Amino acid sequence: MNWLITGGAGFIGTNFIHHILSSRTDVTIINYDLLTYAGNRDNLKTYEETPAYTFIQGDICDRNQVDRVLRDYEITTIVHFAAESHVDRSIVGPMQFVVTNVNGTATLLDATREYWLNNTAAPSGEKRFHHISTDEVFGSLKPGEPAWTEEIPYAPNSPYAASKAASDHLVRAYGHTYGLPVTISNCSNNYGPYQFPEKLMPVVILNALNNRPIPVYGDGQQIRDWLYVEDHCEAIARILADGKPGETYNIGGINQPTNLLIVQTICHLLDELSPSADGRSYESLITYVKDRPGHDRRYAMDSGKIRRELGWVPRHNLEDGLRMTVQWYLDNPDWVESITSREQFRDWMNKNYAQRGGSAK
Ligand code: NAD
């Protein structure tokens, strides 16, 4: 079983590869990643000498290289994580999101179609192209509206969400038109180890530890459905094992606090696990800053289908997941430093937060 994991050097891809390689001996992983600002090859350094793991630096938009990798490694399963993933960056520079998320997914799909279908050189046996998508394709919920099921029409609001919606449509179309064995999962906000420190939770943890303002966008009453990344990895593994080609599955964490509550909870955990030198609560660093344009108010996923059909439920509640996440960032200062010391990272943080009237420096 030769699995191509795209974007395996990013946050969720890294966790997924750890999950698979620590739980299975029958899978060979090819991690195909461009190593953009968000990719970190060292996340999986521990496997580099293992025959079951190969890292290839490459672009999903590069058709020739994708063709070669599919052929040379006789790929039978694809789990497609590679993407531009940060909403704020998509607002500042939407075109890269179209290139990577739309063109890149199309390139990967078309190369897979050519390799797997009507090709005697393709490996025999079952194949699967699994596409990782987001709940953000559904838009934003008003108070009291029910959580999203798989039947809800798409209404993406940000350039990021629109580019993911476009990629989902392409995946579905390749399944419908060509019979490519595709599955899609739309998941909610992930959190946990290895998350790039531009996203809410690591921003809060690292700003607090560095005694910097903790930026809360707008009134902080936005709601996300937080999913511990390990639970997400288990859900993907369930879909690969028993999901039906052509189907999509919603995956949510069943944790829907406001952003402000998340930020306060992280501050309290840090007060306990790494108290500030002056004894003040990290909560005093919370700073309300200018809101994100078009900011979605509320996300909530109905994970009933994957629970009923594949028996998946998240195993971590928010309290435990947050504690493990905060502890991971405290335990891994070298990982943090290797990213936050990059000029490119500091430039982005300064640019993103300066225009909000706050400062993340
Ligand atoms: P990430 O930004 O941490 O990692 C993305 C990875 O993709 C990086 O390693 C990067 O180098 C790689 N990459 C980018 N462009 C590439 C290209 N052209 N070719 C090959 N590799 C490329 O992202 P993440 O948070 O791990 O998200 C993974 C997937 O899950 C994405 O498709 C994202 O849309 C989806 N998703 C993420 C979340 C979340 O909360 N993080 C929620 C829902 C869906």
Ligand code: TYD
């Ligand atoms: P983020 O982690 O960027 O994920 P997404 O935009 O995909 O949901 O943001 C999560 C929520 O936190 C979102 O409502 C925006 C908000 N947010 C802040 O309030 N402050 C921050 O510094 C960041 C990065 C996000």
